[in-house]
Amino acid sequence: MKVSFNELESLSRKAFIGMGFSDGQAVDAADMLCWMESLGFEGLKALSDALAQYSLEHPHAPAERLYQDTDVTVLDAHNASVLACSHLPLELTFAKARARGLSILKIRRCRQRQLIMGYLARLANRGMNITAFWRNSQQPLTEQVVGFRANSSVPSIRIYAVSEVPEETQENTGISIVMANHVDLLPTMRSDYEYNLLAKHDEAELLDARSQSGSRGITVDDALWATLNQFAKLTLVESTGNSRLGAGPAD
Amino acid sequence: MTLEIGQVPSPVLRPPATVMDLQRLGALSSTRLSFSRSLIRKMGRQRWQIVRAKFDLDELGYGEAIYRIQTPYARYHVVIFAKALADSERSDRVIAEAWDLTFGLVEGDVEASLMASLAENVPLQEAGRQHPQLLVISRANRSVRNFSACVDSLSAGQQPAIELLKTAGYLYRTTAVYGNGKFGIADYRQLKENPDFRHPFSAQMCAVYVLRQFSIDQVEHIAQCRSDRATTLIDPVRRYVGIGNSTGLGMAPFLINHPLLINQWVHMRETALSLAKQQIPNEISQHELIVLVTRVLQSMKNLAVEDAEQASRNQEVTEQLELVRIWLQQVAAEDDLWLQLTDWAEAALSLETQELINALLIELYPDQVDFLEDAMSVEEAFDLVPDMPLVQLRQLIETHFDWALNERFNTEDGQYWFWYRSVEKEEPRLGIRHVDKGVEKELALAIGPRIQHTHQSINDYLDESPTSLTIDYLMAQPREVDIIRRIQTMASSAYGEIRANLWHRDMKPMHLLRAKLSFLGASRFDPRGDRWVRVTFFQGAPLLSELNAEPTDLSAFDDWSFPVCPEQPNTSIPQP
Numbered sequence: 089m090k091v092s093f094n095e096l097e098s099l100s101r102k103a104f105i106g107m108g109f110s111d112g113q114a115v116d117a118a119d120m121l122c123w124m125e126s127l128g129f130e131g132l133k134a135l136s137d138a139l140a141q142y143s144l145e146h147p148h149a150p151a152e153r154l155y156q157d158t159d160v161t162v163l164d165a166h167n168a169s170v171l172a173c174s175h176l177p178l179e180l181t182f183a184k185a186r187a188r189g190l191s192i193l194k195i196r197r198c199r200q201r202q203l204i205m206g207y208l209a210r211l212a213n214r215g216m217n218i219t220a221f222w223r224n225s226q227q228p229l230t231e232q233v234v235g236f237r238a239n240s241s242v243p244s245i246r247i248y249a250v251s252e253v254p255e256e257t258q259e260n261t262g263i264s265i266v267m268a269n270h271v272d273l274l275p276t277m278r279s280d281y282e283y284n285l286l287a288k289h290d291e292a293e294l295l296d297a298r299s300q301s302g303s304r305g306i307t308v309d310d311a312l313w314a315t316l317n318q319f320a321k322l323t324l325v326e327s328t329g330n331s332r333l334g335a336g337p338a339d
Numbered sequence: 340m341t342l343e344i345g346q347v348p349s350p351v352l353r354p355p356a357t358v359m360d361l362q363r364l365g366a367l368s369s370t371r372l373s374f375s376r377s378l379i380r381k382m383g384r385q386r387w388q389i390v391r392a393k394f395d396l397d398e399l400g401y402g403e404a405i406y407r408i409q410t411p412y413a414r415y416h417v418v419i420f421a422k423a424l425a426d427s428e429r430s431d432r433v434i435a436e437a438w439d440l441t442f443g444l445v446e447g448d449v450e451a452s453l454m455a456s457l458a459e460n461v462p463l464q465e466a467g468r469q470h471p472q473l474l475v476i477s478r479a480n481r482s483v484r485n486f487s488a489c490v491d492s493l494s495a496g497q498q499p500a501i502e503l504l505k506t507a508g509y510l511y512r513t514t515a516v517y518g519n520g521k522f523g524i525a526d527y528r529q530l531k532e533n534p535d536f537r538h539p540f541s542a543q544m545c546a547v548y549v550l551r552q553f554s555i556d557q558v559e560h561i562a563q564c565r566s567d568r569a570t571t572l573i574d575p576v577r578r579y580v581g582i583g584n585s586t587g588l589g590m591a592p593f594l595i596n597h598p599l600l601i602n603q604w605v606h607m608r609e610t611a612l613s614l615a616k617q618q619i620p621n622e623i624s625q626h627e628l629i630v631l632v633t634r635v636l637q638s639m640k641n642l643a644v645e646d647a648e649q650a651s652r653n654q655e656v657t658e659q660l661e662l663v664r665i666w667l668q669q670v671a672a673e674d675d676l677w678l679q680l681t682d683w684a685e686a687a688l689s690l691e692t693q694e695l696i697n698a699l700l701i702e703l704y705p706d707q708v709d710f711l712e713d714a715m716s717v718e719e720a721f722d723l724v725p726d727m728p729l730v731q732l733r734q735l736i737e738t739h740f741d742w743a744l745n746e747r748f749n750t751e752d753g754q755y756w757f758w759y760r761s762v763e764k765e766e767p768r769l770g771i772r773h774v775d776k777g778v779e780k781e782l783a784l785a786i787g788p789r790i791q792h793t794h795q796s797i798n799d800y801l802d803e804s805p806t807s808l809t810i811d812y813l814m815a816q817p818r819e820v821d822i823i824r825r826i827q828t829m830a831s832s833a834y835g836e837i838r839a840n841l842w843h844r845d846m847k848p849m850h851l852l853r854a855k856l857s858f859l860g861a862s863r864f865d866p867r868g869d870r871w872v873r874v875t876f877f878q879g880a881p882l883l884s885e886l887n888a889e890p891t892d893l894s895a896f897d898d899w900s901f902p903v904c905p906e907q908p909n910t911s912i913p914q915p
Binding site for chain 2: 089092094113183187214331
């Protein structure tokens, strides 16, 4: 089915609240999702994955702080989606970069990491240079680097497969983020090791994509929409004859 | 004498404690900056052409109609579906599922396949999947009494009894006018670069304006089908027909959830008022105000509202405005005449009279204030300032949100109501705390108690960590991120927050509704209890025939508010 951006933003925000997110967390999560869709990325696919992994009975706990000093923060998200665990740690990193020039955030064990770009875009708009790095899959091993210039709302993105890497057995579902006040952190590919560039998106291309997107609605899977509606309904109050009077007699 | 461009002093604006008081907001009048007024001026100035492209109605007025709108930049269509509706099904509530007519404003042409999609979905409103070429969808119910009486009179070759239009100045009233992506229609962001509809709510206003013409065309059509003797409305009566609107609590969350936009609207209105008050009056402008006041008095005497309290307030306004008129006729045009008037009003006259006088002063100075209509939009971004020292955040709260800190939210009356959305079409409702179910799903519309709670929580945190930053506090209290973002953002926006306890037993949601409706351009406020109001749009506005005539004199497009009821035509008018 086709939906508008406003519908997607509104329903997903209500659904996140129904899932137990705070109002602010829900607004940010919906914003991250819509940002992805506005650039034609697969935000809805990531959302679908996030919903499949979510349990109302066992909602996400806040990310656990493993280490923090004035420049570096390391968190363990315990496999929560970045929709649920990233916005305040990113704000913390932003504040540290403002104070120290550069700061680093590592979130271990988090999911749907590509959605974090939506929040990074907001921070970049506030004058911060940002780069984010994560590994996507093991076979072939692919890496993604996303760089935002300060005051730009779209990133430069590189996705590439690597082969010449030391064997690693530990699952890597973490994401590393660097923020810098004054230094451009856009990705430029340069390596002595072999890699295969799979995707390359630059700012101009993404700006163009955004201006073209959504003019005739966003295509959403019916089942996903129904799931969002189910969660959103958890925010609504059952109606009774008495409660109808709560809107006042109109007729 | 007027101030020259470049000599306009920085306007001195009224303090937010005065302006954002809920009761005062509930006394606002529409001004020349209201969106319906801006739209009509623009239509005339740009010579928009609006013609009936299809009018396929049966003898009872049921069927389809299309009106084509041609602007200098683009073409649009208003598509209308009228159908039979049993009286028992006619309801203005959001939870209604059928209406006398449904309609939508379409961007571009209406091809056959699009028309088929519209015919299938627009009549369903919320239950349909609407087409993204639609900019607006809405529905309307007949004023049964006016509609029937009008058809009966026209069928008999007579003009309708004007008295009817004094009690309800319309043939149809809309019950919700949806824009911005609702149910699949186009997002507002698509309109931001649209030269025709980039002003807030201008697309909605345009659709409603065209519906007014349909309401006239439809009664005349039915009358002509019914009788060979039938006549049409004369233009003065047509002009006195507006479009009604019935608004309930559904509008209230908008004012709370868009504080930056509300700030912008109020700021522009206050700027206009200040600019007007700074103009040096002369005998001409003094006379213009007397003429305006006289017209308003006549217009209000024509007004018959059903609500007893509103009728009483209108009576009070009329009596006080009569005193103002006499005063204006007696006093000299001294340089500070407008200040004398507003000072007197603030000291001695009712809130409604004060705000009406303010609206009339703004009316006098189009050259000084009309540019403000281009500044009614704003990007609504709430960004956190995570590195703000927490003591500074506390200071911001104490400086700018003292109204919230001074409230008592822990009394029975102080926390009486809670706001929630019902599972029935998500209709916003009020429940009684500790009595009604659903408090755990309360909507966070009452900003005051949240600010007070956050202030106390910050105080406690600072006792332990006096040098901490906002983000340190938020890492400990993550659920407060939205209210802190709001505090940081709104501290520099004087007019965004409505200064009232929206939990309080004595709180009147009606005031919220009137505030927004006044910016849209509504008139004839006729409350139905505390939670619903009926109003009228476009009463007195020029007709499509006047617009299509491309007049060089655009005064009728500029000055049509507070219309005076035409004399009762007492002769039948021959069919042209």
